[in-house]
Amino acid sequence: xxxxxxxxWREFTTRVxxxxxxxxxxxGPLLIAxxxxxxxxxxxxxxxxxxxxxxxxxxxxxxxxxxTDKVSFFxxxxxxxxxxxxxxxxxxxxxxxxxxxxxxKADLYYKTVPSEFVMSHIRNQLDKTIELARLKKEQIxxxxxxxxxxxxxxxxxxxxxxxxxSYAQERAMIGFFFGYxxxxxxFMYGVQVMRGVMEEKQNRVVEVLISSVKPFQLMMGKIIGxxxxxxxxxxxWIVITxxxxxxxxxxxxxxxxxxxxxxxxxxxxxxxxxxxxxxxxAADSGFDxxxxxxxxxxxxxxxxxxxxxxxxxxxxxxYSSLLAAIGSAVDSETDTQQFMFPVTLPMIIAIIVAQxxxxxxxxxxxxxxxxxxxxxxxxxMVRVAMGSAPLWQLLLSMGLLVITFIGTTWxxxxxxxxxxxxxxxxxxxxxxxxxxxxxx
Amino acid sequence: MVRASGAxxxxxxxxxxxxxxxxxxxxxxxxRFGDFTALDGITMDVPPGQVFGLLGPNGAGxxxxxxxxxxxxxPDEGRVLLxxxxxxxxxxxxxxxxxxxxGLYKKMKVGExxxxxxxxxxxxxxxxxKRLKAWFERWGIDGWWNKKVEELSKGMAQKVQFITTVLxxxxxxxxxxxxSGFDPINADLIRTEIIRLRNEGVTVMLSTHSxxxxxxxxxxxxxxxxxxxxxxxxxxxxxxQYATNTxxxxxxxxxxxxxxxxxxxxxxxxxxxxxxxxxxRVRIAKGSTVxxxxxxxxxxxxxxxxxxxxxxxxxxxxxxVSEHQPENLVVGMTE
Numbered sequence: 196x197x198x199x200x201x202x203x204w205r206e207f208t209t210r211v212x213x214x215x216x217x218x219x220x221x222x223g224p225l226l227i228a229x230x231x232x233x234x235x236x237x238x239x240x241x242x243x244x245x246x247x248x249x250x251x252x253x254x255x256x257x258x259x260x261x262x263t264d265k266v267s268f269f270x271x272x273x274x275x276x277x278x279x280x281x282x283x284x285x286x287x288x289x290x291x292x293x294x295x296x297x298x299x300k301a302d303l304y305y306k307t308v309p310s311e312f313v314m315s316h317i318r319n320q321l322d323k324t325i326e327l328a329r330l331k332k333e334q335i336x337x338x339x340x341x342x343x344x345x346x347x348x349x350x351x352x353x354x355x356x357x358x359x360x361s362y363a364q365e366r367a368m369i370g371f372f373f374g375y376x377x378x379x380x381x382f383m384y385g386v387q388v389m390r391g392v393m394e395e396k397q398n399r400v401v402e403v404l405i406s407s408v409k410p411f412q413l414m415m416g417k418i419i420g421x422x423x424x425x426x427x428x429x430x431x432w433i434v435i436t437x438x439x440x441x442x443x444x445x446x447x448x449x450x451x452x453x454x455x456x457x458x459x460x461x462x463x464x465x466x467x468x469x470x471x472x473x474x475x476x477a478a479d480s481g482f483d484x485x486x487x488x489x490x491x492x493x494x495x496x497x498x499x500x501x502x503x504x505x506x507x508x509x510x511x512x513x514y515s516s517l518l519a520a521i522g523s524a525v526d527s528e529t530d531t532q533q534f535m536f537p538v539t540l541p542m543i544i545a546i547i548v549a550q551x552x553x554x555x556x557x558x559x560x561x562x563x564x565x566x567x568x569x570x571x572x573x574x575x576m577v578r579v580a581m582g583s584a585p586l587w588q589l590l591l592s593m594g595l596l597v598i599t600f601i602g603t604t605w606x607x608x609x610x611x612x613x614x615x616x617x618x619x620x621x622x623x624x625x626x627x628x629x630x631x632x633x634x635x
Numbered sequence: 636m637v638r639a640s641g642a643x644x645x646x647x648x649x650x651x652x653x654x655x656x657x658x659x660x661x662x663x664x665x666x667r668f669g670d671f672t673a674l675d676g677i678t679m680d681v682p683p684g685q686v687f688g689l690l691g692p693n694g695a696g697x698x699x700x701x702x703x704x705x706x707x708x709x710p711d712e713g714r715v716l717l718x719x720x721x722x723x724x725x726x727x728x729x730x731x732x733x734x735x736x737x738g739l740y741k742k743m744k745v746g747e748x749x750x751x752x753x754x755x756x757x758x759x760x761x762x763x764x765k766r767l768k769a770w771f772e773r774w775g776i777d778g779w780w781n782k783k784v785e786e787l788s789k790g791m792a793q794k795v796q797f798i799t800t801v802l803x804x805x806x807x808x809x810x811x812x813x814x815s816g817f818d819p820i821n822a823d824l825i826r827t828e829i830i831r832l833r834n835e836g837v838t839v840m841l842s843t844h845s846x847x848x849x850x851x852x853x854x855x856x857x858x859x860x861x862x863x864x865x866x867x868x869x870x871x872x873x874x875x876q877y878a879t880n881t882x883x884x885x886x887x888x889x890x891x892x893x894x895x896x897x898x899x900x901x902x903x904x905x906x907x908x909x910x911x912x913x914x915x916r917v918r919i920a921k922g923s924t925v926x927x928x929x930x931x932x933x934x935x936x937x938x939x940x941x942x943x944x945x946x947x948x949x950x951x952x953x954x955x956v957s958e959h960q961p962e963n964l965v966v967g968m969t970e
Binding site: 198202205209394398399402403404405407612618629633 | 668669702705707708724727730732733734736737738739740741742743751752754755756796799
C-alpha cells in the first residue's frame with residue numbers, strides 16, 4: 196500500500212473507531228432536530244395565563260377583544276391606581292393614552308414579562324380595535340376599507356427566464372444554508388487537523404514517522420484522512436436525519452395542522468392562522484408547499500451541488516493546511532491563540548458578507564468577497580444559489596481558489612516540515628516567515 | 636583532513652553473504668538555519684559493519700547531522716554517500732532510525748502501532764506481523780500486543796520503539812541516545828542487541844553521552860562541537876594518542892627513595908599511600924621507556940605491578956571540547 200494511503204487509512208480508522216465519533220454521529224442529528232423542536236416548543240409555551248386589563252377612559256373600544264387560552268381581556272373605563280392593580284389578579288394593565296384615536300399610543304404594565312407570542316396577540320387585537328374605532332370616527336365603511344387596503348403583491352422575474360418566478364431571496368437562503376454548513380465543517384475538521392498535528396508533535400512520534408515518509412505526505416495524509424472522517428459523518432447524518440424525519444412524520448402524522456382539516460373542525464380562519472403560526476414560528480405567513488416546490492425547481496440543483504462540493508473541498512484544503520501549519524509550529528494548545536485569530540477572521544467575515552449577499556447580492560463587498568479565496572467558498576455559494584453570478588465570475592473565483600490553496604498548501608508544507616521538529620521555542624510570525632526560506 | 640585507513644582486519648565479518656554491510660560517508664556537509672550554523676563542513680566515514688559513536692556536547696549539531704543522514708532534512712552543502720553512491724530517497728527503507736525525541740501514538744494499541752510503523756517502512760502486513768510476533772516473543776512481551784501505548788511505562792514504550800526501528804532489517808541503524816530512558820537492565824538488553832546486530836553485519840551509528848558505552852561498544856567515533864568535527868577515528872587509537880605516557884606503579888618501600896631513584900627517566904606526578912599499599916603515578920621522560928624506569932627503581936623498591944594509564948573517553952571528550960581546536964586529531968581508523 197502506498198504510504199500516503201496508509202497514513203490516510205490510519206487517520207480515518209483511528210478516528211472512526213473512537214467512541215466520540217459514534218456518539219457525535221448519533222447525537223448530532225438528534226441534537227439538531229431536538230434543538231429545533233425544543234426551541235419551537237419553548238417559544239410557544241406560556242407558563243402563566245395573562246389577565247389583561249385594558250383601561251379605556253375614552254371608550255374607544257367598540258368590539259370585544261378576542262381571548263385565547265393564554266390571554267383574557269377585560270375592559271374598564273376608569274383609571275386603576277398602581278397599588279390597586281398590584282393587589283388585583285390582573286397580570287397586565289394597558290393604559291390607552293389620551294387622544295388615542297389621533298395618536299395611537301398605549302402603555303403596558305406587567306407583573307411577569309409576557310412572551311412575544313402574548314405581546315403580538317395583544318398588539319394585534321388593539322390594532323384592529325383602534326383601527327375599527329378610527330374608521331367609525333372618519334365614517335368609513337370597514338368593509339370598503341378592507342377592500343381598498345390590499346397591499347401590492349410583487350412577484351419578481353428574471354428577464355432571462357420569463358414565465359417563472361425568481362424567488363431570488365429564498366434561493367439565497369438555500370445558498371446561505373450550504374455556506375453556513377461549509378463554515379461549520381471547515382472549522383470543525385480544520386481544528387481537528389491542527390489538533391492531530393499537535394498530538395503527533397507532543398507525542399514525539401513525528402520524527403519516527405518522517406524517517407519513513409516525507410513531511411508533506413504526512414500532512415496531506417492527515418488532512419485527507421480527516422476529511423474522509425467528516426464526509427462519513429456527514430453522510431451518516433443525512434441518512435440518520437432522513438430516517439428520523441420519515442419515522443417522525445409517520446408517527447406524529449404529518450398533516451396534523453392541515454388547514455382543511457382544522458376548518459372542518461369548525462375553527463375560524465384567524466384561529467387557524469394563529470395555530471399555524473404558533474406551531475411554526477420560523478415560517479412566515481406566506482409559507483406554502485407549492486411555493487417551496489417552486490423555489491426548489493428554481494434552484495439549479497446540479498450546479499449548486501457541484502459548486503458546493505468544489506468550494507467545500509477547496510475551502511477545507513485551504514484552511515486545514517493553514518491550521519496544520521499552526522499546529523506544527525506550536526508546542527501546546529494555548530500557544531495557538533495568536534495564530535488562530537488571523538485564520539478564523541476571514542471565515543467570520545465570509546459569514547457576515549454572505550448574510551449581506553442574501554439581502555443585497557450586487558453589493559461590491561459581496562462581489563469582491565466572492566473572488567477573494569479566503570471568503571469565496573461561503574459567499575459564492577449564496578450567489579450561485581441565487582443565480583446572480585455569471586459563469587465567468589464563478590470560474591474566476593474557482594480558479595483563484597485553486598491557485599491559492601495550492602499556494603497555502605505549499606507554504607504550510609514548508610512551515611510544517613520545520614515546525615514539527617522544533618521544540619521548546621516560542622514562535623513568532625517573523626520566525627514562521629524565516630522557516631519558509633529554510634532549505635529542505 | 637587525512638582519512639587514514641587502519642591496518643587491522645575487519646573485526647566483524649558479514650555473516651549475511653547476500654548483502655555486505657553498508658558504508659556511510661559524509662562529505663563536506665554544512666547546514667545553516669538563518670544566521671545560525673548548525674554544521675560546518677563535516678566530513679566523516681562510518682566504516683561498514685562497525686559501531687560508530689557520534690559524540691558531542693548538547694547543541695553541537697549531532698541531531699542535525701543525523702537528520703541529514705536520515706534524509707529528514709537536506710544539507711546546504713556537501714553530500715551523504717551510502718556504499719559510495721549518493722543517497723536517494725529510496726535508501727530510507729534500508730535505514731532504521733531511532734530519534735532522540737521519540738514517541739508513539741498514545742491511544743493506539745501496541746501491536747497495531749508497530750504494524751503501522753513497519754508498513755510505513757515498506758513491509759507487507761503479513762510479513763510485518765510475522766516478524767513482530769517473533770520479536771515480541773523473543774523479548775517476552777507478547778502480552779503487550781493489545782495494550783494501549785498509554786498503559787506502557789516509558790521503558791516499555793522504548794522497547795517497542797527499538798523493535799520498530801530494526802524490524803525491517805535495515806543495513807544501517809542510526810540510534811540517537813538509545814540508552815536514555817532505560818533502566819540498567821534494559822540498557823544492557825539494548826547494548827546486547829546492538830552487538831548482535833553488528834555481528835550480523837549491520838552498520839550502527841549511535842549518538843550518546845554515555846562514555847563508558849562508547850568505550851565498550853564503539854569501534855570508531857566522530858566528535859562534533861560547535862558545528863565542527865573535532866575528533867574522528869578509532870577509539871583505541873584516540874585513547875592511545877591522548878595518553879600522557881604515565882604509568883601507575885604499585886610498590887613497597889619509601890616514596891622519597893622512589894622519587895630520587897627515578898632520576899632522569901621519569902617524573903613522579905602523583906602518589907597514593909594506603910596502609911601497606913603504595914602507588915606512584917610516574918610520567919616517563921622523553922627518550923626513556925617504562926623499562927628504563929623499572930631498571931632504575933628495582934634496586935630501591937619492591938615492584939608489585941605496573942599499568943599504563945589510558946585516558947578514559949570521558950576525559951578525552953572534555954579535553955577535545957575545551958581545546959576548541961577543530962580537527963586537531965585525526966587518528967587512524969580500522970576498516
